[in-house]
Amino acid sequence: GEDVEQSLFLSVREGDSSVINCTYTDSSSTYLYWYKQEPGAGLQLLTYIFSNMDMKQDQRLTVLLNKKDKHLSLRIADTQTGDSAIYFCAETGGGNKLTFGTGTQLKVEL
Amino acid sequence: EAGVVQSPRYKIIEKKQPVAFWCNPISGHNTLYWYLQNLGQGPELLIRYENEEAVDDSQLPKDRFSAERLKGVDSTLKIQPAELGDSAVYLCASSLGAGSQETQYFGPGTRLLVL
Numbered sequence: 001g002e003d004v005e006q007s008l009f010l011s012v013r014e015g016d017s018s019v020i021n022c023t024y025t026d027s028s029s030t031y032l033y034w035y036k037q038e039p040g041a042g043l044q045l046l047t048y049i050f051s052n053m054d055m056k057q058d059q060r061l062t063v064l065l066n067k068k069d070k071h072l073s074l075r076i077a078d079t080q081t082g083d084s085a086i087y088f089c090a091e092t093g094g095g096n097k098l099t100f101g102t103g104t105q106l107k108v109e110l
Numbered sequence: 111e112a113g114v115v116q117s118p119r120y121k122i123i124e125k126k127q128p129v130a131f132w133c134n135p136i137s138g139h140n141t142l143y144w145y146l147q148n149l150g151q152g153p154e155l156l157i158r159y160e161n162e163e164a165v166d167d168s169q170l171p172k173d174r175f176s177a178e179r180l181k182g183v184d185s186t187l188k189i190q191p192a193e194l195g196d197s198a199v200y201l202c203a204s205s206l207g208a209g210s211q212e213t214q215y216f217g218p219g220t221r222l223l224v225l
Contacts, residue, residue, distance in 0.1 A: 004152070030210045030211070031210055031211060033213075035216075040218075040221075041218055041219075042114070042116075042201055042216040042217050042218040042219050043153070043201070043203075043216040044216070045213055045214075045215065045216075048213065050211075088152050088153075090152070092210040096141065096158075096205065096207075096208050096209060096210050096212055096214070097155055097158070097166065098153075098155065100152025100153050100154070101152050102150070102151055102152055103151070103152055
């Protein structure tokens with residue numbers, strides 16, 4: 001079945017860039033998503049990329065997709081303390097079934 | 111515009127008791143999803159509705175879990191009887207349609223603790 005993997009933790013200093021990585025196995029993935037989850041809250045959609053794109057930029061967020069290696073990354077420029085959260089990578093294969101990774105906890109230190 | 115609404119936000123029950131969660135999707139969204147999120151993990155799909163029809167319930171443990179979306183709008187997820195291992199966050203999401211390009215929007219979730 002589909003599998004999505006992420007590293008568990010990332011710690012950065014405020015003002016630095018954060019890069020969160022994700023690998024997936026489903027070669028039929030059409031859309032790949034990044035969601036943010038703050039403590040006690042639901043998932044907030046940050047951005048997504050269509051599988052025929054290599055890169056997408058949205059303000060401080062840059063998504064890179066290497067379809068050959070099935071590797072997705074999310075770069076957050078000028079990381080702020082408000083960016084501290086858990087970030088989930090997710091992919092859709094057939095239909096609209098989302099398969100999520102385990103999440104990466106981002107900690108932003110002063 | 112209101113987002114996905116879920117209630118209650120928190121629920122504590124004893125094992126073997128029944129429990130129900132309610133979800134109201136974003137207005138106009140035909141597709142509704144229930145996800146289970148265990149601690150330290152990503153959400154996993156339990157059931158997906160297109161209007162009032164359950165089109166994917168393969169991951170729903172049907173011996174104790176049931177769901178309904180009678181009028182194709184709001185939905186209820188029930189567990190009867192609850193077990194200790196059911197302690198988790200139950201997330202509801204909705205999307206305009208069911209295609210892979212349709213973005214899913216999530217509610218805040220219901221945190222269930224079974225004692």
